Amino acid sequence: MIRSDAEIEEDAEQQAPPPLAGLVDEYLRVLANERGSSAHTLRAYQRELMNFASHMGARHAAIVRVDQIEHLHIRTYLGTLLERGLSKASTARALAAIRSWFKWLARAGHVEQNVASLVATPKLPKHLPRVPSIEQMNRVVDNVDDDAASWPARDKAILELLYGCGIRNAELTGLNIADIHWGNDAILVRGKGQKQRLIPLGDAAAQALRAYLAERSARLKAKFANVRAETPALFLSLQLRGVGKPAGEGRLTTRSVGRIVKRVAILRGLSADVHPHTLRHAFGTHLLEEGADLRAIQELLGHERLSTTQRYTQLTTAQLEAVYDKTHPRAR
Structure with a gap:
């Protein structure tokens, strides 16, 4: 049976592997859908993988199938990133x-082996994040006033949860009112991969939340006097943008939280490199300093591996070494 050119071409198209960009989209x-990755994670992976796919198309046009990629191609790509001025940390990401x-x-059968595993990670400089002391953190959280905050009640509640509960920025902005379990004195947090955990809600954080929620309700009523405006989002933007609109929540963004934390921290005497994750580091470090069990801290922080939590041991060890070097007569 003689087949037409159209039939042969159609079969060839069906058998041809999808382009790299198509496999990136499939992975995303x-x-x-299956791993519940956050929008932030998806954006990051899309950016990194599409950049790599574009590099392969521009530098290695002859490679049309993903199983033709070798570890040397990946190593060369990382070299181009470093040549463009990207840091080793960005290249490692x-x-x-x-x-x-x-x-x-x-795993999906598109390639026989993970050739990327043969590429060594760029050596990163070992540095420990600077963590404010307990006294410094108390000064910041206890003094969220009009001079440092556009909405003091909201911003104080934000700082109380970031430092008092050790949650991530994205976990904070993803909180809904229903996630506050007043009866159990806890909050339900959705971490990486949509993994859920209950975190104790301390008295100071609970008090700050109640004060904020009262103002939140009053602001919504004042702005939407004749309209019933509801939103599940716990933390809202100052202007309540999006509330009352189709699919609108008025939810505060992680970028806005970063600006809030930095502004308050700087005005209360902390360095300019403070960001929301600094408060999370402070939470873990101060718990460890006060004698908390490392595995308990791991659960509270939502770390999948204990080795991640053990980084806080390095922090306190570094602080002990600094005290020793400064005070012990034989260290001078």
């Missing part, structure tokens, strides 16, 4: 995304 759907993608490609 897996991350979103790009490699982590590519490794994760190739791990999925191998």
